[in-house]
Amino acid sequence: MTETTPRHRSRRLLLAGTTAVLASAALAAPAGATTWGIADQKASTFTNPAFTQLKNAGMKTARYTMRFDALKFKNDASRRFYAEQVDAWMTAARAAGVRPLVTFWVTASNSSSLKRSISSSAYRTELKRFRAAYPFVKDFSLFNEPNLTGPFKTKPEALGRLYKAVKKDLRSCSGCTLLAGDLHLENGARTAAYAARVAKGAGTRIPFWGINNYHDVNDRMTTETARFLRSPAVRRSKVWITESGGVYSRKASSERSSPFLAQRKKATSDAAREKYQYDATRYLRTIATKYRSQIQRGYVYQLQSEPNPGWVAGSRNGSWDSGLLDPRGAKRRSFDYVLNTYL
Numbered sequence: 001m002t003e004t005t006p007r008h009r010s011r012r013l014l015l016a017g018t019t020a021v022l023a024s025a026a027l028a029a030p031a032g033a034t035t036w037g038i039a040d041q042k043a044s045t046f047t048n049p050a051f052t053q054l055k056n057a058g059m060k061t062a063r064y065t066m067r068f069d070a071l072k073f074k075n076d077a078s079r080r081f082y083a084e085q086v087d088a089w090m091t092a093a094r095a096a097g098v099r100p101l102v103t104f105w106v107t108a109s110n111s112s113s114l115k116r117s118i119s120s121s122a123y124r125t126e127l128k129r130f131r132a133a134y135p136f137v138k139d140f141s142l143f144n145e146p147n148l149t150g151p152f153k154t155k156p157e158a159l160g161r162l163y164k165a166v167k168k169d170l171r172s173c174s175g176c177t178l179l180a181g182d183l184h185l186e187n188g189a190r191t192a193a194y195a196a197r198v199a200k201g202a203g204t205r206i207p208f209w210g211i212n213n214y215h216d217v218n219d220r221m222t223t224e225t226a227r228f229l230r231s232p233a234v235r236r237s238k239v240w241i242t243e244s245g246g247v248y249s250r251k252a253s254s255e256r257s258s259p260f261l262a263q264r265k266k267a268t269s270d271a272a273r274e275k276y277q278y279d280a281t282r283y284l285r286t287i288a289t290k291y292r293s294q295i296q297r298g299y300v301y302q303l304q305s306e307p308n309p310g311w312v313a314g315s316r317n318g319s320w321d322s323g324l325l326d327p328r329g330a331k332r333r334s335f336d337y338v339l340n341t342y343l
Contacts, residue, residue: 027060027099034288036342037061037101039243039299043088046096050325050335051303055096057343063101063242063299064089065144067108068118069126071133082108090134101299102130103141103182103210103242106150117151117158120165127166131173141179141210141242142166147194148184156194160201167202182210182242186258188227196233208296209234210242213287217244218260218280222287229294241288241298246280246334248273248326251319270313274332277322281334285342300338304329 027035036059038045045051045062066086074083093100104127107114114122131137142163146152152159163180170176180198185191191211199206216225228234247260255263262276281300288295304323311317311327321327324335 032292035297037299039063039301043092046092061099065103068104101139103144105144143181145184146181156197157201160198164202179208179210180206185211185213188224192231199233212243217284220283238296243301245300245322246277247322248277249316249321278333
């Protein structure tokens with residue numbers, strides 16, 4: 001390892017500070033406008049020419065969901081791929097000049113105790129480990145869809161207590177933002193009640209929330225999003241749509257058990273699926289515009305589902321496809337709409 005002189009350290013600090021200022025400036029949006037990013041789990045997203053188009057048009061932030069203790073297993077032969085995935089994504093995002101939002105999720109281990117409960121000390125230890133590895137990350141969300149799955153599903157007050165502790169840990173982090181979680185939003189009243197219990201556990205008003213509101217977007221309505229935004233625990237807070245977008249297809253069981261408008265209208269052909277996806281993509285922007293005083297950021301999921309050169313138009317590609325590109329890499333109508341209208 002090459003020793004760094006004080007002069008070189010000063011220069012590196014100056015450059016790092018300049019980069020941070022430029023990143024913040026790049027994210028600045030006109031008053032009342034939503035800042036848009038991409039939510040996608042693949043490091044290859046950032047080298048895709050289609051993403052370069054979006055970035056050049058103004059998309060400078062991206063959201064990634066990771067196991068909260070992934071880095072703990074970087075030397076574990078059976079689980080190190082979790083840490084390797086994180087590192088690949090973070091390295092690619094930084095190289096692309098993109099500001100990450102990191103959402104934490106369930107354990108990477110098989111621990112039955114961590115599946116039932118995550119202690120504040122264990123979580124904070126892993127957050128400290130993450131911040132040491134990736135100090136350029138400034139935006140965090142405590143947990144992905146805690147009201148749907150994981151150890152906080154029936155323990156929102158525990159999530160609130162964790163929020164309070166982590167908020168204290170981040171108080172010296174200049175420019176950091178902490179979301180209390182990316183809440184699954186299917187029923188606005190139930191999600192609002194969950195948020196109220198999180199705030200009660202935190203003992204304070206929570207200024208930033210995340211939501212994943214696929215149901216409203218794909219059914220082209222605002223009902224549940226509005227109920228959540230107007231609820232007592234949320235109405236004075238800013239909200240980030242941390243993951244949403246027009247869905248082309250999901251696994252068959254999901255389409256049967258929880259159908260979006262497209263399934264209720266029997267959309268199965270490529271033309272029909274793409275039309276409903278396009279209409280939903282338009283409606284995501286409609287929601288953000290209607291509630292622009294509260295909705296500060298939005299993350300479109302995803303650039304592309306798993307690449308598949310042999311994909312047949314109209315068919316499913318894995319368990320989820322809301323790609324702005326189809327599995328073969330061709331641009332869908334929703335891509336052009338995001339490029340020309342969102343940004």
